[in-house]
Every structure is written in structure tokens, then in C-alpha cells.
Amino acid sequence: MAQEILRKEETLAMRKKLIGQSCRLFYSEDPVKIIRARGQYLFDENGKQYLDCISNVQHVGHCHPTITKAAAAQMDLLNTNSRFLHDNIVLYADRLAATLPKKLCVFYFVNSGSEANDLALRLARQYTRHEDVIVLDHAYHGHLMSLIDISPYKFRKLAGQKECAPLPDTYRGIYREDHPNPGQAYADTVKDVIEDVHKKGRKISAFFAESLPSVGGQIILPQGYFSKVAEYVRSAGGVFVADEVQTGFGRVGHHFWAFQLQGDDFCPDIVTMGKPMGNGHPLACVATTAEIAGAFTANKVEYFNTFGGNPVSCAIGLAVLDVIEEEDLRGNAVRVGAHLKDLLTKLKTRHELIGDVRGVGLFVGLELVTDREKTPATEAFPFYIRLKEEDRIVISTDGPWENVLKFKPPMCFSMENAELVVECIDRILSVHFHSLKTSKVCQTCRKHFNCIRQSQVVTFIFRGRDTEICT
Amino acid sequence: MAQEILRKEETLAMRKKLIGQSCRLFYSEDPVKIIRARGQYLFDENGKQYLDCISNVQHVGHCHPTITKAAAAQMDLLNTNSRFLHDNIVLYADRLAATLPKKLCVFYFVNSGSEANDLALRLARQYTRHEDVIVLDHAYHGHLMSLIDISPYKFRKLAGQKECAPLPDTYRGIYREDHPNPGQAYADTVKDVIEDVHKKGRKISAFFAESLPSVGGQIILPQGYFSKVAEYVRSAGGVFVADEVQTGFGRVGHHFWAFQLQGDDFCPDIVTMGKPMGNGHPLACVATTAEIAGAFTANKVEYFNTFGGNPVSCAIGLAVLDVIEEEDLRGNAVRVGAHLKDLLTKLKTRHELIGDVRGVGLFVGLELVTDREKTPATEAFPFYIRLKEEDRIVISTDGPWENVLKFKPPMCFSMENAELVVECIDRILSVHFHSLKTSKVCQTCRKHFNCIRQSQVVTFIFRGRDTEICT
Numbered sequence: 001m002a003q004e005i006l007r008k009e010e011t012l013a014m015r016k017k018l019i020g021q022s023c024r025l026f027y028s029e030d031p032v033k034i035i036r037a038r039g040q041y042l043f044d045e046n047g048k049q050y051l052d053c054i055s056n057v058q059h060v061g062h063c064h065p066t067i068t069k070a071a072a073a074q075m076d077l078l079n080t081n082s083r084f085l086h087d088n089i090v091l092y093a094d095r096l097a098a099t100l101p102k103k104l105c106v107f108y109f110v111n112s113g114s115e116a117n118d119l120a121l122r123l124a125r126q127y128t129r130h131e132d133v134i135v136l137d138h139a140y141h142g143h144l145m146s147l148i149d150i151s152p153y154k155f156r157k158l159a160g161q162k163e164c165a166p167l168p169d170t171y172r173g174i175y176r177e178d179h180p181n182p183g184q185a186y187a188d189t190v191k192d193v194i195e196d197v198h199k200k201g202r203k204i205s206a207f208f209a210e211s212l213p214s215v216g217g218q219i220i221l222p223q224g225y226f227s228k229v230a231e232y233v234r235s236a237g238g239v240f241v242a243d244e245v246q247t248g249f250g251r252v253g254h255h256f257w258a259f260q261l262q263g264d265d266f267c268p269d270i271v272t273m274g275k276p277m278g279n280g281h282p283l284a285c286v287a288t289t290a291e292i293a294g295a296f297t298a299n300k301v302e303y304f305n306t307f308g309g310n311p312v313s314c315a316i317g318l319a320v321l322d323v324i325e326e327e328d329l330r331g332n333a334v335r336v337g338a339h340l341k342d343l344l345t346k347l348k349t350r351h352e353l354i355g356d357v358r359g360v361g362l363f364v365g366l367e368l369v370t371d372r373e374k375t376p377a378t379e380a381f382p383f384y385i386r387l388k389e390e391d392r393i394v395i396s397t398d399g400p401w402e403n404v405l406k407f408k409p410p411m412c413f414s415m416e417n418a419e420l421v422v423e424c425i426d427r428i429l430s431v432h433f434h435s436l437k438t439s440k441v442c443q444t445c446r447k448h449f450n451c452i453r454q455s456q457v458v459t460f461i462f463r464g465r466d467t468e469i470c471t
Numbered sequence: 472m473a474q475e476i477l478r479k480e481e482t483l484a485m486r487k488k489l490i491g492q493s494c495r496l497f498y499s500e501d502p503v504k505i506i507r508a509r510g511q512y513l514f515d516e517n518g519k520q521y522l523d524c525i526s527n528v529q530h531v532g533h534c535h536p537t538i539t540k541a542a543a544a545q546m547d548l549l550n551t552n553s554r555f556l557h558d559n560i561v562l563y564a565d566r567l568a569a570t571l572p573k574k575l576c577v578f579y580f581v582n583s584g585s586e587a588n589d590l591a592l593r594l595a596r597q598y599t600r601h602e603d604v605i606v607l608d609h610a611y612h613g614h615l616m617s618l619i620d621i622s623p624y625k626f627r628k629l630a631g632q633k634e635c636a637p638l639p640d641t642y643r644g645i646y647r648e649d650h651p652n653p654g655q656a657y658a659d660t661v662k663d664v665i666e667d668v669h670k671k672g673r674k675i676s677a678f679f680a681e682s683l684p685s686v687g688g689q690i691i692l693p694q695g696y697f698s699k700v701a702e703y704v705r706s707a708g709g710v711f712v713a714d715e716v717q718t719g720f721g722r723v724g725h726h727f728w729a730f731q732l733q734g735d736d737f738c739p740d741i742v743t744m745g746k747p748m749g750n751g752h753p754l755a756c757v758a759t760t761a762e763i764a765g766a767f768t769a770n771k772v773e774y775f776n777t778f779g780g781n782p783v784s785c786a787i788g789l790a791v792l793d794v795i796e797e798e799d800l801r802g803n804a805v806r807v808g809a810h811l812k813d814l815l816t817k818l819k820t821r822h823e824l825i826g827d828v829r830g831v832g833l834f835v836g837l838e839l840v841t842d843r844e845k846t847p848a849t850e851a852f853p854f855y856i857r858l859k860e861e862d863r864i865v866i867s868t869d870g871p872w873e874n875v876l877k878f879k880p881p882m883c884f885s886m887e888n889a890e891l892v893v894e895c896i897d898r899i900l901s902v903h904f905h906s907l908k909t910s911k912v913c914q915t916c917r918k919h920f921n922c923i924r925q926s927q928v929v930t931f932i933f934r935g936r937d938t939e940i941c942t
Contacts, residue, residue, distance in 0.1 A: 071542065077474065114776075293491045
């Protein structure tokens with residue numbers, strides 16, 4: 001495969017014509033064409049290098065040679081479906097089991113986090129014989145029909161109606177840092193939802209939560225929250241599903257799974273995993289208990305996933321686990337993540353625009369506000385565009401107000417990378433966004449906006465979609 | 472990756488412990504461990520060779536070096552998500568577009584046929600703003616929650632309740648070969664379903680059908696059926712979805728897509744594709760019209776599929792298309808498929824057990840019956856086990872009564888392979904199943920069965936699950 005076959009304009013023109021426009025491009029006003037990548041670096045068609053702060057899928061680094069070698073070797077040997085006996089699927093399940101509490105000992109291999117969450121939902125409903133699902137506000141669990149229903153991040157826009165508990169965000173949620181026990185307080189909101197459901201004569205099949213809510217704004221959950229929620233949910237006959245699609249495989253550093261941040265006394269009933277699992281290869285999984293798996297088997301209906309758990313997927317999965325260990329990527333996540341957080345926290349003392357710095361390992365969020373009342377620095381926030389344009393740093397925003405810069409880089413992200421990003425953020429804040437105390441109203445678009453540089457003409461690019469010229 | 476790491480008993484023991492038992496093994500009483508494959512041949516841990524008649528996923532042959540090479544080269548270069556511009560996705564979409572009617576010009580890349588069908592359902596519902604789906608009886612469209620609902624093959628067992636039209640099976644369906652116009656007659660059954668739906672005050676979003684129903688029993692649809700159904704469905708404001716997950720990419724030989732067997736005047740509104748697309752790599756796609764894609768874009772909700780359309784998947788997809796062309800695999804499907812059908816048809820004249828031989832290209836079914844009243848030779852049919860045990864031929868059964876031997880081999884299946892399989896079927900029919908005119912009742916299990924060899928003790932293995940000793 002040649003590195004570039006079409007000129008960028010041609011690629012873009014064909015893309016617009018041939019690919020559904022619901023599939024959006026990063027920086028849609030000026031998309032980036034990436035033709036090569038290595039480690040934490042992306043290279044465009046002119047050989048320009050970008051530092052990648054967001055590719056959590058390419059977990060052990062882009063195009064890691066160990067992964068490519070394992071994939072090619074297995075592709076050359078065998079790639080049947082899992083109806084034939086093969087060593088890879090069982091060896092891989094065994095390796096995954098070793099990372100999880102003993103209770104989570106049965107595995108189903110699938111092709112995407114969405115397929116994993118869909119199956120988790122089936123398992124929960126089959127086991128509990130209940131229907132209703134409780135999710136966290138702003139959650140995202142996948143693109144399938146069953147999951148849009150349980151993803152407020154999406155269904156808000158699509159008129160879905162599942163039960164929603166408040167996002168346990170101790171920075172701007174209903175209970176904050178100053179609350180004596182936010183874990184308990186937020187868990188009690190789930191209890192309230194359960195009671196509401198029961199009042200309607202319905203029953204809870206599952207509580208679904210990302211172990212660290214990501215599109216919700218890189219949220220670190222308060223201690224004790226999951227244990228208490230699990231207690232309430234199980235009392236109601238439901239199961240606890242931890243969605244580790246974004247957060248698993250050591251991203252949080254000290255722990256292999258982010259749910260383990262909630263303490264050793266907590267164990268989910270179902271764990272779903274995906275994105276980083278195959279370093280880009282479509283590979284995902286559901287882990288559950290023998291009881292839940294047994295109930296699913298008891299319905300006598302075969303679960304067959306054509307590609308799930310094939311020898312190539314599992315060879316790649318095994319290689320990813322090897323590299324995480326061999327290169328001590330969890331250790332790296334601990335060290336670099338702490339350094340990044342530390343540098344950002346120092347930056348916070350000098351820039352009022354920084355409202356909060358939070359994170360664990362290489363899962364870090366920087367929440368931007370316009371004032372000490374925590375007004376989100378939102379909509380008109382061209383920050384991540386500037387980082388791309390001026391510094392060739394690829395980063396993105398998330399959270400309900402799109403005001404959280406999120407870091408979830410490949411796990412080989414270095415100390416120097418962290419320092420560079422923080423330097424660039426510092427410079428952009430200093431040069432372009434030093435005067436943010438007053439809000440202004442754009443005379444052209446009549447939109448209220450809070451983030452404007454001092455010069456009179458500004459091009460706003462929000463989520464790469466809209467351009468508004470304000471004078 | 473070593474070819475074998477565990478002894479077969481260990482692999483099996485670990486599999487039982489670690490992998491959900493809903494994920495079934497072929498020949499579960501005596502599963503086969505396959506460690507290597509090439510072309511149309513599988514090899515077990517002792518180096519024994521099996522002829523593969525069923526791996527339609529490994530479309531251009533197991534472990535084709537061109538595919539492995541393309542995958543490894545692209546894995547070494549780049550494997551980001553499709554939010555970055557890349558040539559592969561647009562070049563691949565362009566190549567696919569060239570195989571389809573002009574109207575089908577917008578593509579969404581996903582990871583499995585199930586994801587494709589789920590998205591097709593979303594597209595149909597978004598475009599039509601209607602809800603109800605009509606499917607064919609015995610259809611299977613995938614393992615996701617949304618698809619079990621529209622898969623009678625599965626939902627029968629799980630108490631689903633979607634609208635079902637009769638399977639247009641001219642061998643044993645409600646209208647048969649002797650009907651003057653079965654295409655029209657079966658299409659009218661869909662019209663009846665539409666009217667029923669309307670009577671309930673509901674509306675049709677889509678008619679979903681495999682272009683050649685596979686688990687329904689390798690059914691070849693009567694001419695004119697799809698055109699007429701499309702007319703009725705569109706009149707009701709619905710769209711026509713052709714599920715080509717099993718049948719696309721030239722399996723039927725003369726045509727690239729099986730829906731094209733229904734004539735040039737027929738074009739679906741949505742086509743889903745999967746299994747053979749990546750020769751084992753998780754790759755699938757939805758193709759649709761600009762109008763339907765436009766309606767989906769208009770909801771302003773991003774469709775993001777993490778792995779869908781990544782550069783590696785598309786490189787593999789492109790390589791598969793190349794090999795189909797370079798090795799004239801469609802020509803091979805025409806020639807070998809015709810030879811196979813011809814040989815099986817000759818066999819039919821000598822074995823009353825053969826009720827019907829049908830197929831097109833390398834999609835062939837052999838329907839087994841116990842008498843000229845077409846009583847399905849079902850349940851106790853150890854035929855495919857014998858083919859494995861005695862001849863090392865891997866084949867399976869399908870259809871509502873599990874009495875259809877199905878052929879859907881890798882497309883490099885040879886004339887000699889076809890001759891060998893037919894010889895073996897001939898021998899098994901002659902030696903073991905020569906006397907089938909009387910039905911008997913098993914004295915042990917009290918089951919009625921129709922297929923028994925003359926000796927007094929028979930071990931029955933049905934779908935590799937149950938063993939019943941009958942005397």
C-alpha cells in the first residue's frame with residue numbers, strides 16, 4: 001500500500017461523495033490527512049509530525065512492530081471462527097482472567113465495544129429477567145440501537161428515554177468536593193432512580209457505567225460510589241456492568257481496570273472491554289460470572305459471533321498484553337500521568353481559565369471555565385484547533401459543555417510529550433486567552449460567548465463543524 | 472505464535488471453563504482442533520487435512536498471502552480511526568461502488584454483518600420515520616438485540632414478535648415449482664403482511680431479506696420476487712434492505728451480488744455486507760442511496776464506529792477485491808458450482824434420500840428427505856458427522872429441519888474437490904443410508920426418526936450436541 005495515492009483535495013472530495021456524512025472528520029473545516037504513524041506520533045502527507053494526545057485505541061503506540069508481527073504470523077497460519085478449537089482464544093481468556101477478580105471468569109469475544117455492551121445488556125436481561133437499565137447522565141455506551149437507548153450523550157438528541165442517574169462529578173455536579181461523602185450521596189441518587197422504577201411497576205436489569213465517564217468529561221468517580229451502587233442494584237435484582245471500553249488495560253496505571261480504583265471490595269458482575277484491546281484491531285470482550293453465563297447458556301440459543309475470538313484477534317490481544325508488560329506501560333502511565341497532572345495543576349494557579357485538573361494515569365481532563373462560578377468556557381472554544389494549527393498537537397474536547405480538554409494518549413506518551421503539551425497550553429492561554437473576565441456578545445451572530453481573543457475578528461470553530469465570524 | 476501450545480484435552484478443558492458455553496463448537500461431542508489452514512484446506516494438530524466446504528468467510532481461501540501481505544504492510548504504516556482523512560477508505564468505497572447499481576453510492580464501514588444490519592435498521596427507520604420491519608420466515612440477520620428481533624431463526628426460541636412473510640421456497644414452501652408465477656405469489660404474501668400491519672395502525676420501515684436465504688436452507692428465490700416486493704414495500708413508505716452478508720462478493724458467480732440474480736430492474740435501497748469482505752478480518756459495510764444517507768445526516772448525530780473503515784480493514788478489503796479479480800474466483804464459482812450441482816443432480820437420480828439440489832455459483836444446498844412426500848430427513852441425521860469422520864470433509868446442515876447440507880466453501884474450491892465430496896456423499900448414502908423408506912421409532916428415546924442404517928445400534932449426533940443410542 002503506497003503511503004499516499006490521491007492528492008488531499010481528491011481524498012476529501014471522494015470522502016464527501018462516498019462516505020456517509022454522519023461519519024465526521026476531525027477538524028472538519030480543515031481536516032488532517034494522516035498517512036503514517038508510530039508510537040505517539042502521526043505524520044501527514046507532507047511528512048509533518050503531530051503529537052497524538054487522544055488515540056486511546058492505539059494503546060501500546062501506533063503500529064507497534066510486536067503487534068504487527070503477531071498479527072501477520074497468525075494471519076499466515078490460521079484465521080477460522082471460534083467453532084473450531086484453538087489455543088489462542090483460551091490462552092487469551094486465561095490471561096485476561098488473571099487481570100480480573102476471580103468471580104469474573106467467563107469470556108465472550110466480539111468485535112467492538114458496542115457489540116460487547118449489546119451482549120452485556122442481553123446477559124443482564126437474560127439473567128435477571130428484568131428489563132430496565134439505569135445509566136449515568138451524559139454516558140455513551142455505543143452506536144448500536146440497543147445502546148443509543150442507554151446513552152444519554154446520544155439519546156438526548158434522538159428522543160430516547162432510559163432511566164438516568166446524575167453524573168457523579170464532584171467538580172460541577174450536585175454534590176461537590178466540599179460534600180462529606182459524595183460517593184454515598186451520588187449512590188443514593190441511584191437508589192432514588194431504582195425506587196422510581198419500582199413505583200412504575202418495573203424492574204432493574206442493570207446499572208451500566210463507564211468506570212471513568214469519558215464523554216461525560218473525564219470524570220473521576222468519588223470513592224465508595226460503585227460499591228454502594230452495586231449494593232442497591234443487586235438488592236433490586238439487577239447486575240452491575242462496568243464499561244471499561246475506554247479505560248481498561250492499564251490506562252489508569254496502578255490498576256489494570258479503572259473499576260479497581262473503587263477498591264478491592266468492589267467487583268462488577270459484567271465487565272465490557274474494547275478500544276485498546278487490539279491496538280486498533282477490531283477486538284472486544286465481555287467478562288462475566290459463571291452464574292450469569294450459565295443463565296445465558298440455559299436459554300439454549302447459540303451465541304455465534306463470526307469474527308469474535310478468532311485466532312488472529314486473540315494473537316493480537318495476547319501481543320498487546322505482552323507489550324503492556326514488557327514495556328512497563330502501566331508504570332509509564334503512572335509516572336507520565338502524574339507529571340502531566342502536576343504540570344497542569346501548576347498552570348491552573350496562573351490561568352483563571354483552568355477550572356479543574358483531574359485524572360488518573362493517562363486518563364486526564366482539563367476543565368476550562370470563564371470565571372470562578374465555573375461557567376463553562378464553551379461553544380466558541382477554538383483551543384484544540386490552535387493546538388493543532390500552531391503546535392501540531394492532536395487533542396479534543398468533551399463533556400456536556402465541550403469544555404474539557406481530554407488526554408488519553410497512546411501509553412508510550414513521554415515526560416517530554418507532557419511537558420511540551422503543557423508549554424503549548426500555557427502559551428495559548430497567555431497569548432490568546434489572557435482576558436476572559438468579561439463576557440461579550442458577538443455582534444454578528446448574537447451568540448453569547450466567553451472566550452475571545454483581544455483582536456476584533458475571530459474565527460470560531462466549534463467541534464470542527466461551524467465557522468462564525470464575529471466582529 | 473507456535474502452531475500448538477496446549478494439548479487438545481487442555482484446550483478443550485480451558486475452553487469449557489473460560490468461554491461462554493453459548494459459543495458452541497462444531498462437532499461438540501468430538502470437536503476438531505484446527506491449527507493451520509490454506510486455501511480450502513484445514514489441518515488439525517496432527518497434521519490431518521480436512522476439506523472445507525463451509526468457510527464462506529475465508530472467501531478467497533484461508534490465509535491467502537496477498538491478504539496477509541496487505542494487512543501487515545498497512546498495520547506497519549497506519550491504523551487510525553476514520554476521523555482522519557485517508558485514501559484507503561475512499562478508494563475502497565469507490566471500488567465497492569463500481570460493483571453496485573449507481574443508486575447505491577454512500578457507504579458506512581463497520582466491523583461485522585450484525586453491526587451492518589443494525590445500522591441498516593437505523594437508516595431505514597430514520598429515513599422512513601416508520602417502525603415495523605418485515606422479514607422472511609427462518610431468516611437470520613445477526614446476534615445483536617435489534618437483530619434477534621428480526622431473526623425468526625433466533626427469536627422463535629426467544630419469544631420475539633416481528634412481522635414474518637413466508638419463506639419463498641419453491642421446493643417445500645406454500646407455492647412450489649408447479650405454480651405459474653411463484654415470484655408474484657410470494658410477493659403477494661408480503662403485501663398481505665403490509666396490509667395486516669396497516670390494519671394495526673402501524674407503518675413499515677423496511678423489508679429485510681437475505682438475497683439468498685441461508686440458514687433458511689440455501690433457498691434460491693423465484694424470479695420477480697424482489698422487484699414486486701420492493702414495489703409493495705415502497706408503496707407503503709418502506710425501504711428494501713438486501714442482506715448480502717453471506718452471499719455477496721461474487722459467491723454466486725456471474726453476479727457480484729446475489730440480489731442481482733433478481734434482474735437488472737431491481738435495486739435495493741440498502742445493501743449490507745460482511746462475512747467474506749475481509750477474508751476473516753472483521754470488516755462489514757452498509758451501502759445506501761444519497762437520499763437515505765442524507766436523512767441520516769440530517770438528524771445531526773454523529774455516527775462514529777471506532778474501528779470501522781480504518782486503513783487496515785480497508786487495505787484488506789481492497790486486497791480481497793484484487794484477489795477475486797486476479798484469480799477469477801467468480802469464474803471459478805460459476806464453473807465449479809455448476810459442476811457440483813450437476814454431480815449432485817446426477818446423484819439425486821440414484822438416491823431417494825436426495826429431495827432437491829439447488830444453488831447458484833458456490834452457494835449450493837442438498838435437501839434430504841425420507842420419501843417423495845418430502846418428509847425432511849431430520850434430527851437423527853449424522854450425515855455431516857460421517858463426512859467428517861470418514862472423509863475429513865467439513866460441511867454442515869441448515870434449514871428449518873436441519874436437513875439441508877450446505878456448500879459455501881472458499882471460492883478457490885476446485886473441480887476435484889467437488890468430485891470428491893460428491894463421491895463421498897454417494898458412498899455414505901449407498902453404504903449407510905440405502906434403506907429409508909420406512910420410518911421407525913427409537914425404542915430408547917421414543918423419538919420418531921426417519922433416517923437409520925440397517926444395523927441395530929446407531930449413534931445419533933444431531934448438530935453435534937446430543938447423542939442418543941437407539942436400539
